[in-house]
Amino acid sequence: MSNLSQWLVVAVAAVAAVFLFGLGRKGPELSLQPAVFDIVQLASQSQEIEEGFYVSPVARTRTGEVNFARLEDVSFPMHYHGQSEIAYVLQGEFTLEFADESYRTVGPGELVVIPAGVATGVSGSGDLVLFATPPENERDTVWLEGPMAKRGAKADPTKRPEIVNVAQRIAQGLDRERAGFRFTIAFESKSGSVELFRIEQGVRLHKHPKENHVLYILSGHGKGQIGDKTAEVGPGQVVVIPANVPHKLERVGSEPLDFILFSTPGFNPDDIVWLETQQHTMTMPPAMMSMPAHGFTLHIDAKKHINEMPDFVVHHYCKTLDKNYLQCLLFDSDQPNAHVIGVETIISPEIYAQLPEEERAYWHYHKDEIPLVDATLPGLSDEEIAKVVAALENTYGRVVISWKPGDLAPLGMPSVVNPQSHHGSAWREIVIKATDFSFEVPQVIEGGLVAVTMENDGAELHHLQMARLRDGVSVGQVQKVLAEGPETALFELVEWVGGPSLVSPGGQSHVIVNLPAGQYILLCFIPSADGVPHYAKGMAVPITVTAGSAHTAEPQANVSVTLTDFSFTMPTQIKAGKQIWKVTNKGAQPHEMPIARLMPGKTLQDALRFLETPEGAPPFEFVGGLQGIGSGRTGWAVFDLSSGEYIALCFVPDPVSGKPHFELGMITAFTVK
Structure with missing residues (x-):
């Protein structure tokens, strides 16, 4: 791209154009006044200062100038300037030529940054916001081509503009x-x-x-x-x-x-x-408040406070009651007509210690919660924010939502929300590495709700089926069935409790599962190209799960899925991005839910044909999911889904026919947008 004002001018010796707003000459500083312009207004006021080049000035100071410019079928040869120019493309398309003889097309939404001395040529049409610092000066322009080319002037081919997709x-x-x-x-x-x-x-x-x-x-x-x-x-x-x-x-x-x-x-x-400092009442004694509604002045914004709306910003307006209690009114916006949608009560560690054990599950610890909810404190300085966070981080909060944003009025029963339950940090976490052919896992892990991540460091596809041995069953009995078959005989020996599902080499799969105390075996049932299942090659690892130390509230899900014999009940359209799926098995048999993203142009029928006759490249790629869970069990799959077409299916074999469940109808397609 050329000088952002000299795009306007083909430097021809015979032309002595009078440029507006200091373009091409040193102009006076404009008397700046506060103003708001519309781009359409600026376009209508622009004046043609050279053929095909229209300008509407916005602001000029001694150190820089901003202009709106419209270019129509311009073509300027290579040159550089003593100023730096930055152009934001509003509409249209321009082709940039660089000193190394390469080219780049730029269009709407791109910012082109041309430091002083960097040579560029440009052609095309469109609208721009142009910024030059210092202001444009025609004498500082060095043309490298055309009738005004400076003898002996050369461009540095190692330097080129930076182009930013804003x-x-x-x-x-x-x-x-x-x-x-x-x-x-x-x-x-x-x-x-x-x-x-x-x-x-x-x-x-x-x-x-x-x-x-x-x-x-x-x-x-x-x-x-x-x-x-x-x-x-x-x-x-x-x-x-x-x-x-x-x-x-x-x-x-x-x-x-x-x-x-x-x-x-x-x-x-x-x-x-x-010029303004927002005051808060963290240390204000209750006696100073003449009415209960006075004093809710500490403003805190946070996400992950609404079930199924984790990105919704909830506005807290809080006040201190005494050293043990702080109350917050929760609003759906910070506007005068905002709705009160709930309350949060914040208590000291001393009060929390007196709560019954079963009640503690409804409270979140702020030291863990604050980093998870994108909290901001509008209007406070960094020093003030640090003081508020220090006062809050060792407290506990309970959030009650009575009015879901978007509803006509408060509907149904209020809900208690644990903001931590939108992230794995609310539960114990364990990372298990899958290789060809083993699992790297501690021999003993603590049970309860556990966030399990499987990292596939192997060269083959892997999953992680977690199976709890039924009372009285030994690891040797399970290994005997694995060696002699059939695999469906395992149904009588173990309880299927889930695990991270199928993921390609280099990928990760995330789940949250409830692990009761007991003896477990971790399995990978996927066969290699030689037909031998991975558990027979070493991916059958016994571990011990001990009792969890505390109860944790279950995750708040974005999507609910029900498994039956033999179908999925789930939405057909799902929003892209990070999310948690609650998966419940209401069937009589164990079921699983791996999901796969279809390749562009492929369909559910293409996937079925490949599963029946696996020839050539698969028309899908597995991206995780939840391994098998027994009848009546629930697990949670954690995803970060991009837009596209997907399938969910179940590979668990039917004990009667021996067929995988997807052949009995347990496969479905859905769209992520």
Whole structure:
């Protein structure tokens, strides 16, 4: 890409164009005023300064300038500049030529960063937000081709622009955080910088003594104050905030507010002057509160507080009662018309120790819970946040939800939610490595609800079937059946309690299973190419499970699946992403639920044909699931599913016919979006 303003100009000696807004010349600094522009408005106000090149100025300072530009069928030869230029593509398509004679096409949503001195050529049409720092100066342009080419000038073929897919970069996570916002640096210099920002909730009133800011809103909606004016912003709008102007901005609705920040000079979060400080009541004595409703001022936002809605942000407004109790009202938003959807009671360790053992399962320990729920404290400084977390981390909380967001009114019975149960950290964890052909596992593990991860470090497909020996049965009896068969004879000797299901080499499978104390044997039934099952090659490992030390509330599931003889009852469409499936066997026989992702263009019928006659490459890839569980048992499979077409099936053999259950109808297709 060429100089972001010289894209506008083919440097021909005979042309003495008068460029607007300092483009191509040193222009005066604009008198910046707080403003909100719409891109459509800027486009309608743009003026043609050269054939096929239209510009609408946004802001100019001594250290940088921002413009809207529309280019129509331009073609500019290789050149470079004494300024750095950054372009965000709004629409259209451009082909960039680099000094190493390679090419790259860029389109909407991509940010092109061209440091000073990096040569680029460009052709194409489209709309851009252009940022140059310092401001453009035609005398600093060095043309390498065409009639204005500078004799002896050369480009460095090792240097080229950086191209950033903005949405992907934000989705990958922003690596820096301050009170109320996260950001990452896309370009940085003393004269100017470009950052990608996300406001999860809101940023309280503040100002920047030296920096002028221009924001381009990517997604989400917000409302705020700029100087003495209020403003509402949304996608496609440009916000100008001059230095020293007080301002604040908060999210509106459920979607975070994402934007690109162009700053002149470069953005420095340490230079922020905060003009508001949010107070909280962690140490406020109850006697200071004249009415029970007063004092709920500590604002905490957290996810994983709503069953089946783990990403929903619940807004806590809390106050201290005394040294042992803190109460929080839970709202579905931070707006004046928000609904009270529940309460959280927070107690000290001394009160928790007095609770009956059966009641403790309904409480979560904040030291474990806080890292799991993406908690934020809007409006507090880092120092204030540290103090609040220190005060809370050794306490216990109980969450009661009475109104599920989206319902017309509170429906049914209130539910007690354990936020920890959306993650494996709420249970004991064990990682078992599968190789060709063994399991690396401790000889003794603690029972109860256990999160089990199997890592397949072998070159073959593996699963991990966990089987508890029935009372009076020995490991030798089980090994005798494995050696002599039939495998269905194991049904009388063991209880099937689940385990991580089929996963390809290099992959992982995650489950949560309830392991009663007893003697177990871990098995892999998959046969190698020679027809010998893996348990006969060493993947039959006895272990001991001891009694669990405490009861843990069961996981909160995103999807429920029922297994019967011989079918699956489950949704046909499932949301992509991280999730927990609750799997219950209501059949008379043991059943399992491995799932596989179909290859593009393949169907359930293709999978069935391969299973009947396995020739060539399989039309699917296994991605985990839950191994066999006995009648009446429940287990949980943990997934991170990408979009696509999937199948669930059961390979357990029927004792009567000897056929695997999928041949009796226990196979189904579903879609992940």
